[in-house]
Amino acid sequence: MRTLSLVALVVAAGCAPRPPIEEPTIKSVPPQLIADSGASLYIFECPDDFLDDNSMLFQRAPDEKDDPPVGPKPSSNTQSLGEQAFEWVLRHSLSQKQGIVSFIGHADFQPLSGWPMEVTLFNPDALPATQRAEKVGFHVRFTASSTDNPNYVNIEWETEKLTDTPGPKNEPGKISRAKERIAGGSCKLPVRATLLMHHRREGSRMYLVLLRITSLKEP
Secondary structure, eight states: OOOOOOOOOOOOSSSSSOOOOOSSSSSOGGGGGGGGSSSSEEEEEEETTTTTOOGGGBOOOOTSSSSSSSSSOOSSEEEEEEEHHHHHHHHHHHTTTTSSEEEEEEEEEOOOOSEEEEEEEOOOTSSOOSSSOOOEEEEEEEEOOOOESSTEEEEEEEEEEEEEEOOTTTSTEEEEEEEEEEOEEEEEEEOOOEEEEEEEEEEEEEEEEEEOOOOOOOO
């Protein structure tokens, strides 16, 4: 089991109406942000209506005949993105000069088929927790397994929001961590598809947590 840990940032959001989201200014995503193998975790922050007008981004809803279903249940706060939709989200987050959509960070790793995996991602540019009121990160536990069809994987996952706050002044360096479950489930996922989980925060903003599976390594 491999655990990745970076550092976190909470971006303050004002109450003023947001400017309209501009069209992406870049035509393609830098290659280093899209791994050719393994899996990747991405964190974004954006307006809570960022995806409202883009329902066509999401892959088809699960079919009752699928066992397990393809894609997460539509009643959850998790959807499935195809490759073009995933790149659309990345291009928007990398193009917004006014910080309307913010790319917080990402991590690449190599999961083993059928083995539990844990990944923790914070913003690498944030100040240490002792110098901030709080900092936010996300922890994903999942197990992805190969299927008889090489174009799909089975996956079970659970995602938590982590909030670190400094301890009392008389205990310097001590950090208090709160955990909040924000998503979880199981489904069959197309290879190179992405699980998109969203979690609302204050100021009409939300976090997007993206888990993309490109390939699994057999143990």
